[in-house]
Amino acid sequence: MSNNNNNDSTMKTALVLGATGAVGKQLLKDLLKNGPYAKVVTVGRRNVELDNTVPQDKLVQNTVNFDNLEASRQVFRDVDDVYCCLGTTRKDAGSAEQFRKIDQDYVVNSAKMIVEENPTKTTTTFKSPVHFLYCSSMGANKDSYLLYPQSKGQTEDRISRAGFEKVSIFRPGALETVEPRPQYRPAEAFIGSFFFKVNSMLNLHMGISVLDVGRSMRLAATSPSSVPANVKSTTKIIDGTNVNIFTNKDMDNMKV
Numbered sequence: 001m002s003n004n005n006n007n008d009s010t011m012k013t014a015l016v017l018g019a020t021g022a023v024g025k026q027l028l029k030d031l032l033k034n035g036p037y038a039k040v041v042t043v044g045r046r047n048v049e050l051d052n053t054v055p056q057d058k059l060v061q062n063t064v065n066f067d068n069l070e071a072s073r074q075v076f077r078d079v080d081d082v083y084c085c086l087g088t089t090r091k092d093a094g095s096a097e098q099f100r101k102i103d104q105d106y107v108v109n110s111a112k113m114i115v116e117e118n119p120t121k122t123t124t125t126f127k128s129p130v131h132f133l134y135c136s137s138m139g140a141n142k143d144s145y146l147l148y149p150q151s152k153g154q155t156e157d158r159i160s161r162a163g164f165e166k167v168s169i170f171r172p173g174a175l176e177t178v179e180p181r182p183q184y185r186p187a188e189a190f191i192g193s194f195f196f197k198v199n200s201m202l203n204l205h206m207g208i209s210v211l212d213v214g215r216s217m218r219l220a221a222t223s224p225s226s227v228p229a230n231v232k233s234t235t236k237i238i239d240g241t242n243v244n245i246f247t248n249k250d251m252d253n254m255k256v
Contacts, residue, residue, distance in 0.1 A: 013039045016031070016042045021087065066102075076118075084135065108158045131165070213251060228254060
């Protein structure tokens with residue numbers, strides 16, 4: 001069992017939502033190889049397949065029905081840092097309505113349940129001590145007229161008001177994957193490797209490897225003192241919650 005009041009991360013538990021996705025899977029591998037946690041828990045619609053190069057002695061996998069989270073309430077209990085990489089595209093979802101359901105409602109409903117199952121243990125705050133880290137997207141804006149950035153922005157806002165002490169939001173640009181997508185994405189194929197080479201050479205901060213996104217999320221949770229001084233994340237207070245927003249440039253600088 002984790003101890004939310006213990007500063008020693010070796011006694012803590014990490015939970016990963018969306019660990020089968022491009023970012024989520026690399027984040028999970030990074031946590032298992034480099035994270036200081038006593039236990040790493042995944043929660044998703046299916047288990048993650050890992051090869052024997054990844055240590056799995058600390059890994060606990062759970063499959064849930066996101067349309068009936070009440071039946072799996074216990075898997076959200078006794079966690080310290082929650083990494084959320086849940087997401088989809090309109091094409092993969094099949095419709096705008098289904099996209100919002102997966103990309104926004106599943107995330108927010110999970111966040112709310114985590115708050116309920118991990119209440120404060122002090123009398124000085126009513127906020128859950130869980131640190132919730134969310135992988136969003138460059139351009140996220142709840143007031144956008146476009147579906148994808150609007151949904152990401154609305155999800156950010158709803159998470160920030162869910163009742164956590166601390167929320168960290170990561171806004172990567174175009175994602176450079178390291179494993180084939182289960183479904184072909186024309187936009188990523190169009191961008192191609194040339195874009196990422198130019199992006200790196202010219203320091204455009206428009207794209208980033210999924211490896212670096214996962215690593216940045218881990219560092220922000222477990223080693224904030226090691227984050228380079230030139231990483232100037234935006235900090236806000238929303239309904240009493242400390243919200244840090246890391247841009248693509250911030251994550252690029254965290255590679256140093």
